[in-house]
Amino acid sequence: xxxxxxxxxxxxxxxxxxxxxxxxxxxxxxxxxxxxxxxxxxxxxxxxxxxxxxxxxxxxxxxxxxxxxxxxxxxxxxxxxxxxxxxxxx
Amino acid sequence: xxxxxxxxxxxxxxxxxxxxxxxxxxxxxxxxxxxxxxxxxxxxxxxxxxxxxxxxxxxxxxxxxxxxxxxxxxxxxxxxxxxxxxxxxxxxxxxxxxxxxxxxxxxxxxxxxxxxxxxxxxxxxxxxxxxxxxxxxxxxxxxxxxxxxxxxxxxxxxxxxxxxxxxxxxxxxxxxxxxxxxxxxxxxxxxxxxxxxxxxxxxxxxxxxxxxxxxxxxxxxxxxxxxxxxxxxxxxxxxxxxxxxxxxxxxxxxxxxxxxxxxxxxxxxxxx
Numbered sequence: 001x002x003x004x005x006x007x008x009x010x011x012x013x014x015x016x017x018x019x020x021x022x023x024x025x026x027x028x029x030x031x032x033x034x035x036x037x038x039x040x041x042x043x044x045x046x047x048x049x050x051x052x053x054x055x056x057x058x059x060x061x062x063x064x065x066x067x068x069x070x071x072x073x074x075x076x077x078x079x080x081x082x083x084x085x086x087x088x089x090x
Numbered sequence: 091x092x093x094x095x096x097x098x099x100x101x102x103x104x105x106x107x108x109x110x111x112x113x114x115x116x117x118x119x120x121x122x123x124x125x126x127x128x129x130x131x132x133x134x135x136x137x138x139x140x141x142x143x144x145x146x147x148x149x150x151x152x153x154x155x156x157x158x159x160x161x162x163x164x165x166x167x168x169x170x171x172x173x174x175x176x177x178x179x180x181x182x183x184x185x186x187x188x189x190x191x192x193x194x195x196x197x198x199x200x201x202x203x204x205x206x207x208x209x210x211x212x213x214x215x216x217x218x219x220x221x222x223x224x225x226x227x228x229x230x231x232x233x234x235x236x237x238x239x240x241x242x243x244x245x246x247x248x249x250x251x252x253x254x255x256x257x258x259x260x261x262x263x264x265x266x267x268x269x270x271x272x273x274x275x276x277x278x279x280x281x282x283x284x285x286x287x288x289x290x291x292x293x294x295x296x297x298x299x300x301x302x303x304x305x306x307x308x309x310x311x312x313x314x315x316x317x318x319x320x321x322x323x324x325x326x327x328x329x330x331x332x333x334x335x336x337x338x339x340x341x342x343x344x345x346x347x348x349x350x351x352x353x354x355x356x357x358x359x360x361x362x
Contacts, residue, residue, distance in 0.1 A: 090210045
């Protein structure tokens with residue numbers, strides 16, 4: 001049997017390491033337009049419900065105000081709380 | 091990565107802001123700024139407190155942006171531990187000032203987005219129904235609560251002071267539209283929810299904290315972590331659609347136009 005070329009196996013090694021923040025946006029049919037994982041392959045997040053997490057600001061104005069007040073640097077993230085228009089998921 | 095103890099501890103030295111990429115033109119433009127003109131659903135950068143000076147590279151997420159020179163075919167960026175180390179090292183350049191108990195209280199642009207994000211994060215939403223005149227008093231009561239170790243990073247907060255929020259109670263079960271601190275549990279798709287507890291605006295910080303702890307305990311005992319794939323599959327079957335101001339999809343070549351073949355589902359359930 002012919003052995004698969006190494007470059008064909010690379011996505012299998014790389015894609016599982018994507019963090020929540022880097023989940024690709026899925027197009028029609030559940031496929032990533034980049035050929036990434038299907039939504040069915042991602043599963044559930046590991047954090048317990050109700051547990052401590054990141055304290056997010058959700059408007060730029062409030063974040064800037066707080067950064068100016070506290071002199072803390074800013075961890076900027078943009079992300080979609082939807083998948084192909086389906087709400088309620090990061 | 092974002093849910094590890096180490097990462098959360100490192101994040102406390104930062105003002106963490108997460109904008110909804112598709113919410114409005116402002117957010118859309120900020121994403122393009124950090125992706126060299128292209129648009130994708132995530133973007134990341136560390137910035138100085140002035141909000142302008144970049145402290146790191148930028149990219150889709152922390153793993154890539156915090157490892158300059160390691161990009162390229164096959165690169166997965168920094169390991170989680172390395173990201174935390176980089177974050178901690180950069181944060182040391184700044185000496186935080188002021189008391190955390192005086193921190194700015196979180197807010198959203200709209201209630202509907204707050205409900206959606208609360209659902210996506212699976213956190214309870216504290217919705218403060220208050221007039222513009224009464225807002226500073228409500229904020230003063232909330233500030234020490236939101237900085238409390240037992241509360242921080244476990245809830246989202248939104249103020250009902252926007253025109254778009256006038257009809258917030260329409261989609262929320264057990265709501266009475268009265269002013270107060272309303273603790274809301276969003277439903278699975280974040281387009282409706284129910285009131286778990288409501289306190290008057292006269293409630294003390296201690297009373298608010300107690301209500302939050304109790305509600306969070308009930309929530310944790312009765313909510314299961316969503317499975318991403320199951321959620322999306324169910325959403326497709328039920329025709330769920332959440333309209334943002336900006337069109338879904340990506341612009342990988344940065345020509346200013348959303349690429350064809352992106353997310354183009356037709357509208358189903360959900361408010362326009």
